[in-house]
Amino acid sequence: xxxxxxxxxxxxxxxxxxxxxxxxxxxxxxxxxxxxxxxxxxxxxxxxxxxxxxxxxxxxxxxxxxxxxxxxxxxxxxxxxxxxxxxxxxxxxxxxxxxxxxxxxxxxxx
Amino acid sequence: xxxxxxxxxxxxxxxxxxxxxxxxxxxxxxxxxxxxxxxxxxxxxxxxxxxxxxxxxxxxxxxxxxxxxxxxxxxxxxxxxxxxxxxxxxxxxxxxxxxxxxxxxxxxxxxxxxxxxxxxxxxxxxxxxxxxxxxxxxxxxxxxxxxxxxxxxxxxxxxxxxxxxxxxxxxxxxxxxxxxxxxxxxxxxxxxxxxxxxxxxxxxxxxxxxxxxxxxxxxxxxxxxxxxxxxxxxxxxxxxxxxxxxxxxxxxxxxxxxxxxxxxxxxxxxxxxxxxxxxxxxxxxxxxxxxxxxxxxxxxxxxxxxxxxxxxxxxxxxxxxxxxxxxxxxxxxxxxxxxxxxxxxxxxxxxxxxxxxxxxxxxxxxxxxxxxxxxxxxxxxxxxxxxxxxxxxxxxxxxxxxx
Numbered sequence: 001x002x003x004x005x006x007x008x009x010x011x012x013x014x015x016x017x018x019x020x021x022x023x024x025x026x027x028x029x030x031x032x033x034x035x036x037x038x039x040x041x042x043x044x045x046x047x048x049x050x051x052x053x054x055x056x057x058x059x060x061x062x063x064x065x066x067x068x069x070x071x072x073x074x075x076x077x078x079x080x081x082x083x084x085x086x087x088x089x090x091x092x093x094x095x096x097x098x099x100x101x102x103x104x105x106x107x108x109x110x
Numbered sequence: 111x112x113x114x115x116x117x118x119x120x121x122x123x124x125x126x127x128x129x130x131x132x133x134x135x136x137x138x139x140x141x142x143x144x145x146x147x148x149x150x151x152x153x154x155x156x157x158x159x160x161x162x163x164x165x166x167x168x169x170x171x172x173x174x175x176x177x178x179x180x181x182x183x184x185x186x187x188x189x190x191x192x193x194x195x196x197x198x199x200x201x202x203x204x205x206x207x208x209x210x211x212x213x214x215x216x217x218x219x220x221x222x223x224x225x226x227x228x229x230x231x232x233x234x235x236x237x238x239x240x241x242x243x244x245x246x247x248x249x250x251x252x253x254x255x256x257x258x259x260x261x262x263x264x265x266x267x268x269x270x271x272x273x274x275x276x277x278x279x280x281x282x283x284x285x286x287x288x289x290x291x292x293x294x295x296x297x298x299x300x301x302x303x304x305x306x307x308x309x310x311x312x313x314x315x316x317x318x319x320x321x322x323x324x325x326x327x328x329x330x331x332x333x334x335x336x337x338x339x340x341x342x343x344x345x346x347x348x349x350x351x352x353x354x355x356x357x358x359x360x361x362x363x364x365x366x367x368x369x370x371x372x373x374x375x376x377x378x379x380x381x382x383x384x385x386x387x388x389x390x391x392x393x394x395x396x397x398x399x400x401x402x403x404x405x406x407x408x409x410x411x412x413x414x415x416x417x418x419x420x421x422x423x424x425x426x427x428x429x430x431x432x433x434x435x436x437x438x439x440x441x442x443x444x445x446x447x448x449x450x451x452x453x454x455x456x457x458x459x460x461x462x463x464x465x466x467x468x469x470x471x472x473x474x475x476x477x478x479x480x481x482x483x484x485x486x487x488x489x490x491x492x493x494x495x496x497x498x499x500x501x502x503x504x505x506x507x508x509x510x511x512x513x
Contacts, residue, residue, distance in 0.1 A: 022439065022476060054439075055297040059485040066488060090281055092272070092294030096492040 011042045011107055017049020022056035032064040041073025044106040048079035053087060078106040114147045116183055117198035120386060122151050123356060124174055129411055130198050132301045136484040138165045142491050147190055149183055174359060175205040180217040187221055194227040194494050200234045206360040208256060215263040218270045227497035228270040235280050236260030271497050299486035300414050300478040316349040316461050319396035321412050325361020333402040334372050335450035340457060354381040354392050393419035398460050400424045404447045413440060417478025422470045424456045439477035441470045
């Protein structure tokens with residue numbers, strides 16, 4: 001999985017692509033632990049390039065969201081492929097996250 | 111948040127007690143939680159639960175097999191006024207007879223009528239239970255009636271705000287058959303934040319271990335027959351069969367019958383009840399963990415433990431298991447259910463291929479740590495948030511009236 005992070009004012013945008021599974025989550029977990037703080041707690045995760053994610057990946061995103069919220073911010077998801085959307089609906093996590101169609105809408109969601 | 115959980119809990123030996131233990135152990139440490147109130151089953155012979163851990167209160171509120179469990183649970187909930195109630199249950203949680211078992215299943219609906227948010231974590235669903243093997247068999251007419259009743263009680267369970275299941279197929283089935291829109295998939299979760307595994311699979315002795323509550327769909331006769339075949343085929347191999355666990359509540363006396371029937375066979379160890387503190391040792395000493403199931407009633411906590419302790423698994427080729435394994439990344443050697451020759455061959459394949467044993471044990475370990483139960487608990491808290499918020503936002507006249 002590829003992971004690119006860009007800054008947009010006070011929001012970090014993480015663009016992920018490829019297969020997001022248990023073998024990739026140590027990197028995302030570490031990123032959230034290292035980078036989310038009181039001053040950096042607004043995160044957009046763009047999943048447009050992710051074609052598969054498993055429960056470990058969902059757990060990593062949940063962990064990231066909780067950390068952002070604990071620091072007064074939030075984690076917004078955007079650009080779901082159909083297979084990813086189905087997983088979120090199946091787990092009911094589509095109701096727990098803010099999810100938008102694209103990055104522009106995600107940036108406005110804070 | 112003050113969360114009530116209706117469940118068995120150690121030292122109760124009822125099904126799902128271990129799951130509840132780990133779930134509560136992680137839940138009570140969460141910032142969102144002020145108190146966990148466990149509505150447990152009465153212990154036998156008037157025994158008391160030991161001191162509860164911090165932020166946990168234990169209130170025995172029902173008894174396996176009693177007719178009035180739903181009413182007792184409702185009364186307890188009225189007294190303690192929790193913010194929400196979570197049921198950790200399966201279809202036979204409240205009894206091994208049809209009527210008490212079914213009456214207990216009305217409890218979530220009764221709590222929901224009190225306008226308290228209710229989540230049901232349902233470890234099996236009626237549609238996938240082989241009634242005769244699960245201890246609810248009888249003649250075909252009775253099975254048909256039991257199925258109809260099962261449909262009715264499933265609908266009652268679905269009146270909860272949310273029903274969580276651990277297998278994707280269950281979500282699809284409940285949505286298709288009952289038009290349910292409140293069912294979600296929740297990972298089972300690994301019981302422990304597992305330590306780095308020891309992949310020492312004891313090459314000096316073939317120790318075959320099976321773990322669980324036996325006598326209904328988990329039966330050991332075929333495993334013992336397979337063990338005898340292995341002894342015949344591998345006369346120079348030191349081997350032991352460890353049957354770890356107790357009777358299922360629906361099959362009292364089963365293991366004693368087995369022990370009597372196979373009394374002449376050496377090298378079989380019956381551990382009886384395995385205390386929490388002994389679980390790690392039992393798994394770690396096993397060369398191979400075998401699942402002698404002839405049907406399944408849901409996902410398998412034992413499979414997750416097998417992964418936690420980095421053991422290779424010999425698994426029946428059953429639909430639910432195959433699906434669970436595929437979706438959660440586990441692996442194993444497969445055998446045809448209820449076929450001793452096939453089971454013996456599967457065990458032998460592993461025994462004669464140490465590299466594959468280690469490789470599969472590591473895969474099971476990696477799969478089990480994919481999502482520990484401490485993180486699964488977060489999912490439930492996330493799902494509870496909007497339910498609690500909706501309750502706060504209700505107009506005052508619609509709020510529950512406590513009497």
